[in-house]
Amino acid sequence: MSEQIVKNSTYALATGKSASARLNLINKIYGKASRSFLTSTLKNKNKLRILSVGCGNGNMELWLAKKLKKHNGIVVAIDKSEEQLHLARQKAEWQKIFNAFFLKGDGMDFSFSEKFDVVYTRFLLVHVTNPTRVISNMLDALKSGGTIICEDMVGSSIMGYPYTDALREAVALVANLGKYYGLDYDFGLKIYTTLFHYHVQNLQVQYTQPTFFTPKEKNLLFLSLQESQQSYLKAGLISLERLSYLLDTLKKLAQDEASLVTWGVVQVKGTKIEKNHY
Numbered sequence: 001m002s003e004q005i006v007k008n009s010t011y012a013l014a015t016g017k018s019a020s021a022r023l024n025l026i027n028k029i030y031g032k033a034s035r036s037f038l039t040s041t042l043k044n045k046n047k048l049r050i051l052s053v054g055c056g057n058g059n060m061e062l063w064l065a066k067k068l069k070k071h072n073g074i075v076v077a078i079d080k081s082e083e084q085l086h087l088a089r090q091k092a093e094w095q096k097i098f099n100a101f102f103l104k105g106d107g108m109d110f111s112f113s114e115k116f117d118v119v120y121t122r123f124l125l126v127h128v129t130n131p132t133r134v135i136s137n138m139l140d141a142l143k144s145g146g147t148i149i150c151e152d153m154v155g156s157s158i159m160g161y162p163y164t165d166a167l168r169e170a171v172a173l174v175a176n177l178g179k180y181y182g183l184d185y186d187f188g189l190k191i192y193t194t195l196f197h198y199h200v201q202n203l204q205v206q207y208t209q210p211t212f213f214t215p216k217e218k219n220l221l222f223l224s225l226q227e228s229q230q231s232y233l234k235a236g237l238i239s240l241e242r243l244s245y246l247l248d249t250l251k252k253l254a255q256d257e258a259s260l261v262t263w264g265v266v267q268v269k270g271t272k273i274e275k276n277h278y
């Protein structure tokens with residue numbers, strides 16, 4: 001498989017090295033909120049087994065593995081893309097982290113014989129046609145009394161100032177690509193209700209909307225659009241000329257020191273109660 005958009009896949013973004021800078025930027029922007037949301041679940045627990053679904057290049061998983069090391073815990077992480085897994089394994093090797101295992105797996109169709117204490121996913125649910133099924137698989141993989149943690153974006157929450165038609169058009173374009181692929185880029189908003197209907201207990205929910213200040217951070221929407229431009233063109237949602245105009249305008253917005261861009265994410269966690277099937 002090449003390091004490009006995976007053909008016949010609903011994943012509109014790139015994988016492998018071409019996606020790494022964007023994933024690292026995402027981690028820079030959202031990592032603090034993610035780490036703080038996860039920390040209380042990890043405190044003083046021995047031999048925790050954590051499963052992460054759609055791990056990408058492993059930023060959160062390697063952080064988790066480091067946290068768990070002194071308590072003899074392990075992280076098992078799955079992703080559909082071999083390129084992402086390769087990068088994650090490479091980083092684990094460089095950082096001498098030996099309690100994180102990166103395996104090929106599809107969030108829509110996986111099972112493990114041994115259950116986990118925590119199951120986690122970040123920024124995957126908006127990229128699959130049936131996020132509820134991923135959640136159901138995650139609950140199946142979780143021990144009774146274990147914790148499920150999901151974080152995902154709300155595409156329609158992207159805002160910026162100064163107002164530009166290009167930003168509004170780009171946000172609409174993202175939503176239209178979602179519709180074209182049968183995806184819901186607003187699924188972050190629906191995680192809480194989905195877990196509630198699965199009878200997940202002790203639900204905690206948080207909404208975080210970091211404001212991007214630096215040109216690098218403000219470039220996130222530009223990078224996402226640039227990376228997935230083939231998908232928009234292939235879907236016939238926009239002409240190359242118009243897309244180039246949008247990219248150009250978004251880049252200028254990012255470079256404008258006085259501009260502001262913000263993009264919201266919902267974080268939810270809760271406890272699995274005894275139940276045979278989800």
Ligand SMILES: C[S@@+](CC[C@H](N)C(=O)[O-])C[C@H]1O[C@@H](n2cnc3c(N)ncnc32)[C@H](O)[C@@H]1O
Nearest residue numbers: 011054055056079080081084106107108122123
């Ligand atoms: C936006 S990235 C998020 C990566 C990582 N969780 C993070 O927070 O940086 C989404 C990841 O999900 C993976 N992915 C897409 N569809 C998948 C599926 N059906 N099962 C497992 N992984 C999938 C992609 O390869 C990609 O690595």
